[in-house]
Amino acid sequence: MKRFNKLLGKTKHADENMLGNNVSPMEGDENIALSLSNRIEKNKLLIEKIFNNTIDLQIVTFDTCLGVLGMIAFIGDIVDKEAIDCEVVQPLMKEAKTNDVKKLLAMTDLKESCVLQEIVAAIVNGSSALFFDHEEIVFIINKSKWETRQVEEPPSESVIKGPKEGFVESIEVNRSLVRRKIKSANLVFERFVIGRETNTEINIGYIKGGVNEEVLVEARERLNKININAILDSGNIEELIDDSLISPIATIGNTQKPDMVAAKILEGRVAIFCDGSPHVLTVPHVFAETLHSPEDYYIRPYIATFLRLIRMAALVVSITLPGLYVALTTYHQDMIPTVLLRTMKGASEGIPLPAAAEAILMTIFFEFLKESGTRLPKAVGSAISIVGALVLGEAGVQAGIVSAPMVLIIAFTAVSSFIVSALNEMITLYRLILLVLSGILGLYGLTVGLFMMTIHASSLRSFGIPYLSPVVPVQVDGLKDFVFRFPLKEMYNSQFFSSDNKYKGSE
Amino acid sequence: MKKKGAFLCIIFGLIGLILSGCWSRKELKDIGVVGFIAMDKGEESVDVTLEIITPKRIDSTSEEKAAKILECSGKTISSAISNVNTIYNNELILSHANVYICSEAIAQEGLMNYVEFLNRYYQGRRYVHLAVIKDSTMSEVTKIAEEMDEPISQHIESLFDNYTEEGKTASVKFIDFLQDYYQEGIEPVTGVIYSTETGGSEEGIGVEGLAVFKDDKLVGFLDGEGTRSYNIITNKLDSCILVTTPDNQFGQVAIEVLDSASSFGMQIKDGELLMSVSIAIKGMIDEAMDYSLITEDDVVNEITENLSELVATQVKEAIYQAQAYEADIFGFGQYIHRYHPKVWNEVENDWDDLFQSLNISIDVEVDIERAGVTNEPLDIQGN
Numbered sequence: 059m060k061r062f063n064k065l066l067g068k069t070k071h072a073d074e075n076m077l078g079n080n081v082s083p084m085e086g087d088e089n090i091a092l093s094l095s096n097r098i099e100k101n102k103l104l105i106e107k108i109f110n111n112t113i114d115l116q117i118v119t120f121d122t123c124l125g126v127l128g129m130i131a132f133i134g135d136i137v138d139k140e141a142i143d144c145e146v147v148q149p150l151m152k153e154a155k156t157n158d159v160k161k162l163l164a165m166t167d168l169k170e171s172c173v174l175q176e177i178v179a180a181i182v183n184g185s186s187a188l189f190f191d192h193e194e195i196v197f198i199i200n201k202s203k204w205e206t207r208q209v210e211e212p213p214s215e216s217v218i219k220g221p222k223e224g225f226v227e228s229i230e231v232n233r234s235l236v237r238r239k240i241k242s243a244n245l246v247f248e249r250f251v252i253g254r255e256t257n258t259e260i261n262i263g264y265i266k267g268g269v270n271e272e273v274l275v276e277a278r279e280r281l282n283k284i285n286i287n288a289i290l291d292s293g294n295i296e297e298l299i300d301d302s303l304i305s306p307i308a309t310i311g312n313t314q315k316p317d318m319v320a321a322k323i324l325e326g327r328v329a330i331f332c333d334g335s336p337h338v339l340t341v342p343h344v345f346a347e348t349l350h351s352p353e354d355y356y357i358r359p360y361i362a363t364f365l366r367l368i369r370m371a372a373l374v375v376s377i378t379l380p381g382l383y384v385a386l387t388t389y390h391q392d393m394i395p396t397v398l399l400r401t402m403k404g405a406s407e408g409i410p411l412p413a414a415a416e417a418i419l420m421t422i423f424f425e426f427l428k429e430s431g432t433r434l435p436k437a438v439g440s441a442i443s444i445v446g447a448l449v450l451g452e453a454g455v456q457a458g459i460v461s462a463p464m465v466l467i468i469a470f471t472a473v474s475s476f477i478v479s480a481l482n483e484m485i486t487l488y489r490l491i492l493l494v495l496s497g498i499l500g501l502y503g504l505t506v507g508l509f510m511m512t513i514h515a516s517s518l519r520s521f522g523i524p525y526l527s528p529v530v531p532v533q534v535d536g537l538k539d540f541v542f543r544f545p546l547k548e549m550y551n552s553q554f555f556s557s558d559n560k561y562k563g564s565e
Numbered sequence: 566m567k568k569k570g571a572f573l574c575i576i577f578g579l580i581g582l583i584l585s586g587c588w589s590r591k592e593l594k595d596i597g598v599v600g601f602i603a604m605d606k607g608e609e610s611v612d613v614t615l616e617i618i619t620p621k622r623i624d625s626t627s628e629e630k631a632a633k634i635l636e637c638s639g640k641t642i643s644s645a646i647s648n649v650n651t652i653y654n655n656e657l658i659l660s661h662a663n664v665y666i667c668s669e670a671i672a673q674e675g676l677m678n679y680v681e682f683l684n685r686y687y688q689g690r691r692y693v694h695l696a697v698i699k700d701s702t703m704s705e706v707t708k709i710a711e712e713m714d715e716p717i718s719q720h721i722e723s724l725f726d727n728y729t730e731e732g733k734t735a736s737v738k739f740i741d742f743l744q745d746y747y748q749e750g751i752e753p754v755t756g757v758i759y760s761t762e763t764g765g766s767e768e769g770i771g772v773e774g775l776a777v778f779k780d781d782k783l784v785g786f787l788d789g790e791g792t793r794s795y796n797i798i799t800n801k802l803d804s805c806i807l808v809t810t811p812d813n814q815f816g817q818v819a820i821e822v823l824d825s826a827s828s829f830g831m832q833i834k835d836g837e838l839l840m841s842v843s844i845a846i847k848g849m850i851d852e853a854m855d856y857s858l859i860t861e862d863d864v865v866n867e868i869t870e871n872l873s874e875l876v877a878t879q880v881k882e883a884i885y886q887a888q889a890y891e892a893d894i895f896g897f898g899q900y901i902h903r904y905h906p907k908v909w910n911e912v913e914n915d916w917d918d919l920f921q922s923l924n925i926s927i928d929v930e931v932d933i934e935r936a937g938v939t940n941e942p943l944d945i946q947g948n
Contacts, residue, residue: 388590391598392660392688396618396719399598399661404620406593413592462623498582500590 094174098129098191105131105187108178115181122150124157124190132186138203142186146199159190159197167200182257204228209235212314212336214479220356224314229259229333232316236263236329239320244268247331250281258289259333263323270326273342273521277328292332292339299330299341301519306484309520311343318352328521342520344527346540348480349373354543362543369478370541376475376485377511380417381492381504383467387413389500405461414497416460420468421490423450428472597655600632600718601710602646603666604679605703610638611671611679613645614707617653618661618716632716634707642682659688663718664725665695665739666706666758672697672776672783677746683739691740694725696756697776699786705760709770717770724772725756732796732805732822733773733789746781750898750909750916753778754795757786777892784890787883794883797844797876798895800827806851809871816854818868820933823847829900831908838912838919840897843928844876849935865933873929880927893920 094101102117109115114133122128128150130142149162156162171177172194177187184202209231212224225232233247244267250260260281264274280299289295292312301309313319314336319329322340330339349369354362386393387402394402409416427446431439451469454460475485488511495503518525528536538544600616617633635653639645649657671679683689698706710717729736737755745753757774775787775795787795796802802825809818830841850868887894898916902909912919 387593388587391591391593391596391658396598396600396661396663399593400618400621400716401623403593403596403598404622407620407622409594412590495582498587499585 094172094177094194094196096192096194098127098189101189102129102131104174105181108174109181118147120147120151122190123152123154123162124150124159126193127191129189129191130186131181131189133181133184136184136202136204137186138201141201141203142199145201146186146188159188163197163199165199169198169200170195171198172196179251179257183259206231215314215318217315217351217353220353221315221317223316225316225319225336225338227334227336229261229331232331232336232338233261233263235316236319236323239316240265240323245323248278252281252284252286252295253289254287256288256290260289260295261331263319263329263331265323265326268324268326269328270342270523273326273523274328276521277330277341281330289332290334292330292335292337295330295332296339301521305514305518306487307481307515307518307525308484309341309343309518309525311340311347311480312337313340314338315352321352321355342523344520344523344525345515346528346536348478349541350539355546359543359545363541366541366543372474372477373481373485376471376478377488378492378504378508379471379474380421380467380489381496381507382501383464384414384417384493385496385501385504388497402461402463405463408458409461410459412497413464414493416464417468417493417497418490420450420460420464421471421493424468424472425486591656591658595655597653597657598661599657599659600662600716601664601666601721602642602659602662602683603668603698603703603707604642604671605668606670606674607638610640611642611645612636612638612703613642613649614666614703615646615649615657616707616710616716616718617655617657618718630711631714632710632718634711636707642679643686659683659686660690662690662693663722665693666703667695667697667755668703669698669783672755672778675781676742676778676783677781680739680742684743691738691743693739694722694756695737695739695742696721696725696758696772697783699757699759699774699776701758701760706758706770709760721758721770721772724770728772729796729801730803730805732793732802734792735775735796735801737775742778745894745896746778748899749913750893750900750902751896752892752894753781754787754894775894777887777890777894779890779892784892785886787886790879791883791886794876794880795894797825797846798827798842798880798883800825807848807872807875809868809875817852818850818854819852820848820868820872820931821851823849823934829897831901831905833908838908838923840923840925841928842880842925843930844880845930845932846872846876847932847934848872850933850937865936869931869933873931876931877927877929880929881925884925884927888921888923891917891921893917897923897925 094104098119102119105117106115112133114135115131116134117129117131119127119129130146132142145165146163149164150159154162160168169180171180177196177198180198180200181187184204185198185200188197188199206228207226209223209226211222215224216222223235225235237245242265244265245263246266247261247263250262251257252260262274262277262281277299281295284295284298286294286298296308296310296312297303299310311322313322319338319340323329327340327342330341332339349366351365354365387406391399406413411419427442427450430442431446434442450460451465455462455465471489475482475489478485488507491511492504492507495507497503499506516524516526516530524530527533528540535549538549598618600618603614603616605612605614613636615635615637617635619629619631619633622629635649637645637648637652639648646657646659665680665683667676667679680695683693684691713720725734725736728734734756735754737753742753742755745751755776755778756772757776759771761769761771773789773792775792776783777785777787793802793805802822804822807820807822809820810816824847825844827842827844830843832839832841884895893916897920898909898912901912
């Protein structure tokens with residue numbers, strides 16, 4: 059029964075919330091009963107009251123061939139009116155041989171209901187409610203028409219080889235994109251409705267039998283526990299079901315690529331779709347995934363391995379390089395080759411700031427630049443990048459505010475920080491922390507910082523799975539797809555996260 | 566409770582950071598990078614000369630010298646170096662020094678007292694060239710340093726590294742000196758620096774030769790050829806050019822040594838200690854100045870014999886010289902100590918005397934493997 063309710067889009071919370079909210083404005087009006095009646099005028103007043111006379115609610119009354127008055131109620135902007143006219147109103151108004159409404163309408167997406175909140179939920183979701191006079195049963199016709207974007211390549215996750223399509227804001231389209239990759243009866247979607255006001259549709263998708271059951275149960279539980287007014291994007295969901303909100307490391311993956319979601323579902327993960335968001339979440343999410351790109355599996359294994367090594371190096375560089383530079387130049391000059399030290403000393407002569415302050419200043423300058431680059435309109439954005447490059451790089455050195463090696467270091471760091479884009483937010487924060495630590499304590503501080511970061515990462519869990527697996531704890535099968543990408547034949551990591559694996563997800 | 570714990574962690578973390586507060590922070594612009602440390606004996610004091618490497622400015626147009634020379638003196642090396650800061654404003658970084666230079670005077674007095682500071686101080690490094698100034702004064706060498714376009718310490722280091730290829734100097738690091746000093750049956754050596762006057766006003770630095778020590782006291786020098794022989798005997802030779810003049814019919818022939826290996830041997834005959842050195846040299850003909858056909862076997866044999874004789878003579882000469890200094894720089898004693906410890910126990914106490922009159926036989930085997938890219942010599946046209 060519970061499952062049945064879910065399929066109807068009625069979770070426990072959703073029901074309670076909806077009623078409580080919609081009924082409250084009517085408290086002052088005692089004349090109208092809070093239940094459906096079999097009189098069409100009363101129902102009309104009831105619906106109008108419930109929707110607070112909003113202008114986009116349309117209620118049309120018409121004579122039907124059945125000899126009674128018919129009334130259809132829907133929200134005009136999200137309903138395909140042409141389809142309603144042709145497929146609902148016209149058949150009902152024409153002379154007909156039968157009195158059976160189902161036969162008259164002849165459509166698959168037709169439901170009967172006499173529960174008020176179900177009808178209201180259907181109307182806000184783009185369905186139309188068909189009332190008849192002297193009849194308690196209401197027909198719900200789903201002829202919704204939402205504006206949606208074309209399926210196109212996601213700009214933030216472009217690949218050279220492999221599928222180019224990306225998710226859009228419509229959950230139906232997103233589901234269909236994944237279903238197209240996995241044509242199996244074992245691919246299961248479950249529906250949740252979350253958000254007291256927004257009633258956002260959330261789906262979870264998994265492979266029945268292949269999924270790690272503990273993760274699945276945990277995901278359902280966390281979604282059910284959410285009690286919030288509004289869900290506007292999957293980012294909200296991510297925050298609400300996160301393992302550790304205080305950690306800068308994300309333990310929930312997100313992607314815009316259907317092939318990636320399909321691959322993760324097939325590996326035994328659970329995907330969380332959110333209506334209105336082109337980002338689909340996947341859990342559990344471990345560190346290894348941040349180094350991977352969907353392209354890795356479409357190119358030669360050793361080339362993929364090389365690319366992963368590059369990404370690994372870029373990750374290390376983007377976190378530690380400014381800190382290392384500051385530590386070496388202010389505490390451990392003996393570790394720099396003499397010839398280089400001579401040039402670096404020449405470059406830093408006449409710079410007013412200490413190296414640590416200089417590095418922090420430049421890092422923050424770069425963050426300014428990055429932020430303005432993403433927020434500004436494209437036309438202005440290019441101007442910003444030119445100004446940034448010229449002002450921060452060339453002119454900064456010429457004016458004697460920053461040294462040339464520092465510009466080089468920050469630029470190199472910036473370039474490498476985009477390579478592991480999945481960890482972008484964490485990289486920026488960690489870089490600054492390490493910069494401050496090495497400015498105060500030198501290499502010792504850098505080491506302490508890195509230690510603390512590693513300890514923190516190994517303490518994290520994503521839906522019960524340790525964040526650093528398959529390295530900690532060691533999982534030989536998992537290691538075949540960590541830094542090395544073994545040939546597909548050699549890997550059976552598709553079962554890595556599944557429950558029949560030797561490895562248990564919990565303690 | 567959890568929040569309180571996190572709060573306390575942050576507070577204590579910050580206290581730790583603030584109290585330690587950038588301890589021993591040195592900005593690049595406030596340091597003076599020392600290139601070499603040269604030590605000399607003054608009157609009742611130690612004179613130290615430091616080379617401060619000047620920073621290299623990419624866009625500079627001024628004719629700035631590569632290095633600045635600072636002189637100072639004190640009762641000890643460390644006090645002399647700290648006295649530098651009365652005339653120089655930046656903090657000195659000694660860890661970048663490429664070469665430690667000693668004058669003949671302090672080398673003769675005993676080096677250990679002077680290098681003790683460099684061995685003890687945390688900025689001292691043991692993988693640094695150690696050299697003694699020969700036939701020149703300290704000021705002559707430092708005067709050259711001031712006029713060079715690159716820091717002279719780097720110049721000297723590359724001279725040592727490259728000249729070793731020729732075999733006429735040995736790349737002796739501070740740590741090698743200490744090892745040879747402390748080990749039984751071997752005496753230490755160091756490199757040699759002198760100023761050269763190649764005509765006119767042009768002056769430079771030369772590194773040919775070797776300084777021979779007895780314990781930590783300088784007793785004499787080996788010349789370039791002696792040093793090469795030292796390298797051959799102690800198996801340190803990488804490659805070099807040996808020039809030989811085979812009997813009358815051929816001109817000069819230059820052989821490039823590709824590989825040289827030596828091994829010691831010991832025998833006791835009639836109660837007398839006999840040492841032997843066998844040397845195997847593999848070579849390639851680089852240059853044959855007469856128009857002879859070196860493809861012929863007897864010609865190659867002639868060259869081979871000649872070369873082994875030459876090497877044997879030179880090696881013998883070097884050994885005689887070391888015996889004259891009473892310094893077993895080749896480590897014959899060390900060999901006995903390692904491979905014939907019972908014999909060593911008997912000879913240990915009077916090894917110095919024994920070495921002086923030690924009978925050492927030399928056996929040289931030369932193998933010419935290649936003759937370059939041509940077999941026939943160049944011929945003058947018309948002949």
